[in-house]
Amino acid sequence: MAQHKTLCTARPALVKQIVCAEEGNVTVIQGRVMPSPRENRVVQTGGGTCACPLCQLHLDIKHTDVLILSQFLRSDGCLLPRRVSGVCRLQQRRVQQLVAMAQKAGLMPNLAPSSSKRDPRRRFGYKKFNKYYDESTIRDVQPFSSAMSAR
Amino acid sequence: MSSMQRAKQWATFARIWHIYDAKWQNPFDSSKTIAKYLKGQHKPIYHPLSDCGDHVVVINCRDIALPGPEWYQRVFFHHTGYPKGGATWTLAWELHEKNPTKIMERAVHRAVGGTLLRKGLMARLHLFPDEHVSEDLLRHVTSQIPQLRVQPRRLDSYSEEEVRDFPKVFDYPADHVIR
Numbered sequence: 001m002a003q004h005k006t007l008c009t010a011r012p013a014l015v016k017q018i019v020c021a022e023e024g025n026v027t028v029i030q031g032r033v034m035p036s037p038r039e040n041r042v043v044q045t046g047g048g049t050c051a052c053p054l055c056q057l058h059l060d061i062k063h064t065d066v067l068i069l070s071q072f073l074r075s076d077g078c079l080l081p082r083r084v085s086g087v088c089r090l091q092q093r094r095v096q097q098l099v100a101m102a103q104k105a106g107l108m109p110n111l112a113p114s115s116s117k118r119d120p121r122r123r124f125g126y127k128k129f130n131k132y133y134d135e136s137t138i139r140d141v142q143p144f145s146s147a148m149s150a151r
Numbered sequence: 152m153s154s155m156q157r158a159k160q161w162a163t164f165a166r167i168w169h170i171y172d173a174k175w176q177n178p179f180d181s182s183k184t185i186a187k188y189l190k191g192q193h194k195p196i197y198h199p200l201s202d203c204g205d206h207v208v209v210i211n212c213r214d215i216a217l218p219g220p221e222w223y224q225r226v227f228f229h230h231t232g233y234p235k236g237g238a239t240w241t242l243a244w245e246l247h248e249k250n251p252t253k254i255m256e257r258a259v260h261r262a263v264g265g266t267l268l269r270k271g272l273m274a275r276l277h278l279f280p281d282e283h284v285s286e287d288l289l290r291h292v293t294s295q296i297p298q299l300r301v302q303p304r305r306l307d308s309y310s311e312e313e314v315r316d317f318p319k320v321f322d323y324p325a326d327h328v329i330r
Contacts, residue, residue, distance in 0.1 A: 015329050036322055042320075074330050083324075085321050086321050105303070107304075129217070130216035
């Protein structure tokens with residue numbers, strides 16, 4: 001399935017942020033329109049068979065590459081859906097497992113829900129100790145197209 | 152023997168103190184390297200009976216790392232010697248909570264081999280759970296054994312500018328709500 005990308009040459013896309021503030025008895029919920037924080041930092045990728053940016057970049061991402069993996073997360077540690085990040089199904093599965101490894105290893109404690117213990121050392125039992133993972137255990141999931149054609 | 156040759160003799164046969172930082176290292180892989188230094192196999196003058204081994208000080212034993220599920224899958228066996236319930240199987244994380252140096256000690260104990268020299272070699276191993284080592288031991292240390300695994304960096308150890316300026320793989324679509 002082809003990824004529908006918005007081709008916009010007019011001006012860069014604007015993102016929104018919802019800000020909730022309480023002043024006395026009045027609650028103000030404001031939707032701020034602002035330029036994307038990633039405006040001039042996006043890597044220019046060359047073409048390829050896959051429209052997904054990770055396939056085009058051909059990077060061997062490890063679970064310790066938190067600067068890359070954190071780009072796919074919301075502020076509470078949830079993964080962004082494919083329609084937002086633009087990656088293909090294979091890469092989304094791979095990123096999902098790498099993010100799970102990084103979160104279990106306690107490498108991204110600031111991207112967590114507000115009710116969680118931010119410090120990995122405050123976790124219970126075996127979870128407080130250091131863990132590392134082997135990326136070669138991630139088995140690549142076959143994309144839909146080849147699975148359908150095999151039948 | 153000239154004074155130069157005497158200095159060379161001392162330098163060859165002196166017992167050296169090495170230090171190893173076990174932070175984020177697998178204890179079982181590190182123990183193979185540590186055992187090599189304890190036996191003296193890194194020296195060209197090595198012989199098992201010539202007592203050419205060195206001392207190794209291991210710090211940050213509390214911060215060792217095991218792969219994925221090994222913390223609750225690896226089990227350490229102990230038997231008190233008494234019958235009826237003398238055998239206990241302790242999970243790795245339970246043992247590490249009780250005594251943070253025990254896993255490293257057990258790993259080196261196995262890596263060093265089952266020979267009669269083992270007790271002497273283990274006596275030259277000094278394990279510490281954190282970086283606090285007494286000055287009496289530290290003043291002998293002259294060498295460092297390099298770490299086997301790269302220490303990962305946590306996301307909060309990077310500054311905000313570094314995270315912001317890092318190249319991004321994709322940009323948010325139009326009208327996306329950042330949460």
